[in-house]
Amino acid sequence: MNALPHIRLGLALGLLGLSATGLVTRLGAQAVISTAPNGGDRWSDIKNDTYQQRDHFAAGAAGLSARLDEEVRQLKAKRANMTTDTKDWDFAMKAVIDAQSLLISRRSEASKATTPETWADAKDKVGDAWKQAQLAVDKMNSTVTS
Numbered sequence: 001m002n003a004l005p006h007i008r009l010g011l012a013l014g015l016l017g018l019s020a021t022g023l024v025t026r027l028g029a030q031a032v033i034s035t036a037p038n039g040g041d042r043w044s045d046i047k048n049d050t051y052q053q054r055d056h057f058a059a060g061a062a063g064l065s066a067r068l069d070e071e072v073r074q075l076k077a078k079r080a081n082m083t084t085d086t087k088d089w090d091f092a093m094k095a096v097i098d099a100q101s102l103l104i105s106r107r108s109e110a111s112k113a114t115t116p117e118t119w120a121d122a123k124d125k126v127g128d129a130w131k132q133a134q135l136a137v138d139k140m141n142s143t144v145t146s
Contacts, residue, residue, distance in 0.1 A: 041063030041064050043130050043131070045060055046061065047123075047127055049123070051115075051116035051119045051120070054119065057110070057123060058107075058110070061110070061130075062107070064130050065104065065107065068100055068103060068133050075140055076093075088143060092136070092139055095136040095139070096133070096136040096140055099129065099132045099133035099135075099136045102132065105129075106125045109122045110122035110125070110126050
């Protein structure tokens, strides 16, 4: 029996699975982005979560990150089409990328908190990082460059 057709079938199914996973991930991120006014989850939906609600908080914070990822993607697409001096834009965009990294880091810290006290502090830091990111994005959106 020739194993080659079975290997090809396995590869095809594997690639199909990976493709479908990527599609589901993208569709899942889009679904998260469009769940609230102005896109994405809102900080107000999770800011009062308790230690016992860590899973809800983590899911909401992931939604905030997905929303920020989409905002960054849109800003990068806008930048790719710019034809004038972009120095101010690029400087402001660095603040957005830094804030995005901070949000990722703070979410990771919150997921590792093992007591209600340390988790509450970590949760507040996630909120601060989210607010910083949104201020940076708002500044970018008010930057006029063509």
